[in-house]
Amino acid sequence: MKFGGTSMAGTERIRRVANIVRAQAAENSEGVSSEVAVVVSAMAGETDRLINFCREANAIYDPAEYDVVVASGEQVTSGLLSLTLQSLGCKARSWLGWQMPMKTIGAHSKARIETIDAPEMVASIEAGEVAVVPGFQGLSLEGRIATLGRGGSDTSAVAVAAAVGADRCDIYTDVDGVYTTDPRIVAKARKLKAVTYEEMLELASVGAKVLQTRSVGLAMKEGVRLQVLSSFVGDDAVSADELPGTMIVSDEEMDELVEKGLMERQLVTGIAHDKNEAKIILTRVPDKPGAVAHIFEPLADASINVDMIIQNVGRDKGETDVTFTVPQADLARAQAMLEDKADLIGFNRIITDSHIAKISVVGVGMKSHAGVASTMFRALSDRGINIQAISTSEIKVSVLIDEDETELAVRVLHTAYGLDAVD
Amino acid sequence: MKFGGTSMAGTERIRRVANIVRAQAAENSEGVSSEVAVVVSAMAGETDRLINFCREANAIYDPAEYDVVVASGEQVTSGLLSLTLQSLGCKARSWLGWQMPMKTIGAHSKARIETIDAPEMVASIEAGEVAVVPGFQGLSLEGRIATLGRGGSDTSAVAVAAAVGADRCDIYTDVDGVYTTDPRIVAKARKLKAVTYEEMLELASVGAKVLQTRSVGLAMKEGVRLQVLSSFVGDDAVSADELPGTMIVSDEEMDELVEKGLMERQLVTGIAHDKNEAKIILTRVPDKPGAVAHIFEPLADASINVDMIIQNVGRDKGETDVTFTVPQADLARAQAMLEDKADLIGFNRIITDSHIAKISVVGVGMKSHAGVASTMFRALSDRGINIQAISTSEIKVSVLIDEDETELAVRVLHTAYGLDAVD
The missing domain is CATH 3.30.2130.10 (VC0802-like)
Incomplete structure (x- = not known):
């Protein structure tokens, strides 16, 4: 599960997120409980505040130190979500980029995820503890904090989903799915039950700002089933199984959905x-x-x-x-x-x-x-x-x-x- | 050198601090340049803001996650001071508690420093790079962030000074030294050139809030020469050699100062x-x-x-x-x-x-x-x-x-x- 900055903006909203996570982790109507990892963004506005500090400190900033400063935003929300989950009786702990570790390569402030080998985190998840992972941050080859660039939290979520072999990666945003077009322009726009990776890539690259392009590419490469859905769904938190958004799937899975009559081609x-x-x-x-x-x-x-x-x-x-x-x-x-x-x-x-x-x-x-x-x-x-x-x-x-x-x-x-x- | 939250409150004040650090690191009138490590607090008010978040998230908070949240304040200022030093042409990099590492034992949120074995940091300092260390934070035995409790940055500074074998540990505060008594009460109070560790311990424990008691105890144990001085000394940043505060020394060194006529017994x-x-x-x-x-x-x-x-x-x-x-x-x-x-x-x-x-x-x-x-x-x-x-x-x-x-x-x-x- 991944929650963006708007969903994490302040302790009240974090409590809402915690309720959604708890509903997912709890047993569903069929008596099945989910093992859950959550990737979080910084509180909305926080990353900009931190970037401004860096610019004031040094107009031509060292990206390694910039990373030290801006990665703190997600560190804070990962701790706060863990605390809030615990207050709801849900076992949880944070796994920072360097703890997991999420190893990255490439330049600071635009690093790319290389490997996640996190046996301790997997064991903790299997023991029923929700893993809370700050998005956007990893560990560089030199053992320093490396950030993935703006919007990198979607990519973190897909990478964690791939690393733990998740059934699904749910990206919670401020929209409730992918639409046939921008609903602010066309009132008759329809929410899509499913789109393929390739379609989502094209849509993402031409301005449908639901998912970060890089995260879709990674999901396609790793075969991670993505779902886009809203974290603002009324006061009663329900699990994604009960209120689905839009699935992003492979061509083959799309063919199956069409054959089963669940989607129209x-x-x-x-x-x-x-x-x-x-x-x-x-x-x-x-x-x-x-x-x-x-x-x-x-x-x-x-x-x-x-x-x-x-x-x-x-x-x-x-x-x-x-x-x-x-x-x-x-x-x-x-x-x-x-x-x-x-x-x-x-x-x-x-x-x-x-x-x-x-x-x-x-x-x-x-x-x-x-x-x-x-x-x-x-x-x-x-x-x-x-x-x-x-x-x-x-x-x-x-x-x-x-x-x-x-x-x-x-x-x-x-x-x-x-x-x-x-x- | 250690700077408290008031000295680090905002990028303008951090620039002032950077000027003081640069003056210390630069060659003095005798052509000697100093190797410098700096320990910093969070911006004034920031730690309280983060603690409030934790309380809102969970009234009975898990101290391990509390540490994840509150340690971010010093992480931010260590990155910003490094960036500011770089903007002044002074080589610098941050060393977070887990990077150094500063190993701690004891309970989260009141951990005690056990060992600092930081050959990489020492090599970096010897190569002329200023080491910027966030105070108040270390690494627990379980590989998680552990904080030292309020005021722990003074203790961090003394521990780093001992670890790198520093000649002196300068604690910059909002007063310019230790006085015979509170100058707000007695206008004729005098700044002391030197006090002994034991005296400072007694003064610290009975309300002279210049230094954290624990840091004085550690300095005494490790034989670290402490100096208290002000970071608000007019617009021209000068090194501590030119504008001394109060030295905290051993009984033996005090005897020498008295013998040389530099102090009156x-x-x-x-x-x-x-x-x-x-x-x-x-x-x-x-x-x-x-x-x-x-x-x-x-x-x-x-x-x-x-x-x-x-x-x-x-x-x-x-x-x-x-x-x-x-x-x-x-x-x-x-x-x-x-x-x-x-x-x-x-x-x-x-x-x-x-x-x-x-x-x-x-x-x-x-x-x-x-x-x-x-x-x-x-x-x-x-x-x-x-x-x-x-x-x-x-x-x-x-x-x-x-x-x-x-x-x-x-x-x-x-x-x-x-x-x-x-x-």
């Missing part, structure tokens, strides 16, 4: 939108071998993630316009870098636009069906929405449109693919 | 007061063997510290009044416990009084001189101050008086022993 599973990209157009780039490499190599070296790329052959022979998108946060840096290389690349003008949105339709069903993309283009064009760029993967079609048309496009597509809930 | 070194005691009188206790044991055994079992004890043979034969003092915080508990045992002890009435103060004169000089006590009694009686009880040790005479007369008594005695500063 859809062409499109969900529709995501992302307003955090920015578009860059370089005009009149020489259309010769190597020109494009001059553009994208320096961006890659600077770890700027380029997403959609389109090359339009220009009106003038031997020249072309190159359009691509980067995260809005990196736009200024990318632009400066490109202007720096203007002579090498040989473009005429650089045009940028942050006022764009990426709309994506995602579904494993489209692997075996043509026509998904053309339905999208037709539906958008029928409502006069102009498509600025297109990119596709095996289970996703994305288009770039004017940001003002985001909500309209999402609603139009939700209806076009037959996703609207029936009253 | 005084009969009385300082005068302390303590308003945190309460008096209990049990009237008409049977004057027979074992009666007193019935009173004090249960108090000792409950860890209630009984200080002064007087037995007055009563007016009636075979009966006696027993007077003693306990910490005010334990008064209610002690009273309830005694009333519970009323039949066994066989007293007539229980009379309590919190409105008392203990005044102590302390000095190694009195070992070899009679008349110190009589000077005290004479001086107090000349001003009409009634003495309710007396207790003595080899280097201390304490009396119990009415709390309202505290300041008067301290001033009278400060003058009587010739301690007033000469303008």
